[in-house]
Amino acid sequence: MRDLSGPQPEELRDPNFHYVNPVESDGTASVLSSGTEQMFPYLPEREVERTRPFGKETQWAAGQVMFTMGHPAPGLVVMLKGFVRVIRRDAMGRVHRIFEYRAGQFLGEIAQLFGHPCLGDGIVVEDTTAIVIQSLDLRRLLVMEAELGEKIMRALILRRLGLIERGSGPVLIGDSSDARLISLQDLLRRNSYPYTLIDAREDPDTVELLQRISATKADFPIVVCPDGTVLRAPDENRVATALGWLPDFDPDHVYDTVIVGAGPAGLAAAVYAASEGLSVAIFDSWGPGGQAGTSARIENYLGFPAGISGQALTGRAFMQAQKFGVHISIPTRINTLCCDCMPLEVELEGGRRVASHTVVIASGAAYVRPSIAGLERLTGRGVFFGTSPVEAKLCRGLEVVLVGGGNSAGQGVVYLASHAEHVHLLIRGHRLEEHMSQYLIDRITGLANVTLYTETEVVSLTDDSAGLSEVNCKGPRGPLSFSVRHLFLFTGAQPNTRWLEDCSVTTDAKGFVLTGAEARPGYDDGTHTLETSVNGVFAIGEVRYGSIKRVSAAVGEGAAVVAQIHGVLGERRARAKAN
Template sequence: MNAYPDFTDEQLAVLRTYGTERATTVGEVVYSPADARNPLVVVLAGEIEVRDESQGHDVEFARFGAGTFVGELNLLTGQRPYVTARVTVAGRVVPIEAEQLRTLLERETELADLLVNAMIARRKLRLADSADHAVIEIVGTARSEATLALRTFLGRNSVPYRYVEAEAPGDDLPVAVTPDVVLPRATPGRLAEALGLTLAAGDDRPYDVAVVGAGPAGLAAAVYGASEGLRVVVFDATAPGGQAGTSSRIENYLGFPGGISGAELTTRATFQAQRFGARLVSPCRVAAVEPSDAGFVVTLTDGARTSARTVVVAAGAEYRRLPLAGWDQLEGAGIYFAATELEAELCAGADAIVLGGGNSAGQAAIYLARRCRRVTIVIRRESLSESMSQYLIDRIEGHERIDVAANTEISALRGEDHLDGVELRDTRTDVRRESEARALFCFIGARPATTWLPAEVQRDEDGFVLTDVALDRKRLPYETSLDGVFAAGDVRLGSMKRVAAAVGEGSSVIRSVHEYLEPR
């Protein structure tokens, strides 16, 4: 993908129709981090320089001359600008504001491909350069769940940042530094608000679809809904990707013979949904869904509210945990629920344990073995063959740094501020032994995240949502017992619990949404 394409005369003529041409003067600030939003700026003549001018920084990122455009992926994500665009050579430009840009992307396919691909390519360049020249900075400690939460949030939202290890623990850590604010004791929610990634205030127009959950099912619903003209908002408690986004590798997803990481797959889906106009909001938890004259009112735990004509429940599941002393305080400080590059970096050179015998556990073990001294897969069953695909078993059996501890459970945790080891118990003999593992990756399944749903939505005893139930009228496919509320993906009773299946359900549910919204 070309990050800095040149427009043809014909393309420039089309672009002019979506904005108002104006002159620029040397030194003029086109936009800066002080602005809540910025336009896409087509340069007809002159030059614009993009720099990081935040406190203590003075870094040039790019210069844009005639026939190019100024703008980045934040034009799709809604993130406020984090750089300053300043005129260095007077000329003429065509600013294209957000609404006009959305119309352009819908109508001009060739230009839309060129613009979106360039925006994504520019963001990837910024991500690759983030260690040296990132505008956003996180200061924290590796042994901190709060620091890991911030880094996970930024990484899953493809926001470039630089991580700085604090010299010593402190009450203000972690600290998030953005171009216009410093956040002590930062949380993903406060940082999202500072970056402009939260629900837009004053947006009272009802959405056609509110999707709860941004895993594969939710993202698929967003892509298909938005591409078919529906106004879509997606809420996620953590960040786009869901549990699939934490998978180190998916090798049986159709169309990727070489495999693809869960993060890469869901990041592509996120960009795709945003291209079609879906609004993604995270981190935020839905506290309630209540019927209203417009359809439903969706209330978040922070009190923010929005209206939607329909709701798609794609909240997936919450990780299961072991009932062991010290577990809660060690989450994010040695106990992890994902095996991405970030977590692998935190335990490089140490011993690690992978708890669980499914495909996610197998992929995690293989991935971690590249960085860890030794990886032990702990399972309660007799062998991996009961729950893992054979191609993964073959790789694990042939790997010199991976062991399998069958008929074994974790009986105790060691460590106070960070995991220092675990006690393993043989379930057949009750013999216990110590492991010096400094990292524990937990893949023992999950339970549906449905406690927030209204009572009218029927669930089974485990919390999985019932769809297609027989009531006063025939239910549409994927519709729950509450009119206008649908469910897709792992949260639905009877779902296959596979990424491909979740994508299929998320795509298919939109047909039912359309049918529900049609005048009767």
């Protein structure tokens, strides 16, 4: 929230002005306290000169505001001379210094790559001359100047991580146990967007803050955007719109391919397609990563011997997609796929249509909602599908129940065990070995605060005014109950294909998309193994019938489908030329 009565640019240029120290995260290793040289590097003169073809030299006088929090930035700013101070203001109007830039350094963070609004104010302290590189040209620089691009990209990513640690960006106000607030936190976290949380139950500044924005607790959850806009009980799409995430689409443009779903398969397809010169748009209803993005640590992915979190892995892929110019719209729900026209069209929520020569279905699968009495009313009020740092923080020091016997469940157990007092793991089978990788079984076996219950199912849930209060089960020895506030479900996979119901894409009885010979018996020649029953429509990843449920397999299909897209586009060009 902008405090217009606070310090103005003239005061902020004073070297003796007092700043509030940045708020550190509760992590053991802070990005802010390490890697400063990579985060804020100096470019030698030869590298500065290599940026000139991509930008425009611009001047600012001392006292001017170069950019303003919550509003579009001019672009990446490579300093030639001068002095610029970047600050941010918190919800109470206090000023925090982010960094000060001089000749040879560059201003910007990931927002400049996306074309999103700024997360700080740029105050020109001394007359400044700089090269300004806009988003499109910045992406060209990153690709064409590989070594310099790597240095810039690393700095942009580290700066975003630093802003996340500091708690920059929008301010969320409400009850930390409120399902709607948890959902908004998860949206921002999944999209690697910094935010500050003010828990109305504990923060002493809540009353004063509500008075400042003319709001009451009846408006919870409240989101105060960086430009000062106050959103009362907003949904995810409204927040994304207010933060400038959702791009405009040219109604006359036809993409080479549109990808629905930004999990590992969809992101891989986007990166490979865009890097090979295809025009690509990708949509996802929630955030990049899919189910893999919720994994606390993936330890058997090739090339990461120490393991990597699902969010970190898919977050890197997300950045790569941006680097190669993929048009990304998240969160955006797809109403339907229009298969009866050429080019094909996907209809977005709200009725707008985006045209494309080909479409890739990568919408993944969601956890099955088992038939448990009380489940619907308690989802988000103590019952969660998957885990994230948001939910883990809620159950710190408490006992929890987790249901599931696959790898995702195993990763969830290991993660929650580092936060919860005790984890009760329930599986329907006889042994974990039936569906879980051995390395996870070994890890779980070594955890003293995990108890395994085999042949056990949840039958009902009990609640009180605060939410979930008891999980009632049946096991081999009869009824069993757990007095807990949090239940985590990792139960099966249900394909996200309802948006295909009005299209002629063929699925199996469970909704998984058929491809290759299964989709068109007698037609497939082995070169269209990922193509569906509709020409030019492909399916990859967990949504595809017969796919291997592993991140590496999804990435492989994402890469493979690009060759088949080229094949279809080539065949159409050949037919058009012949006619």
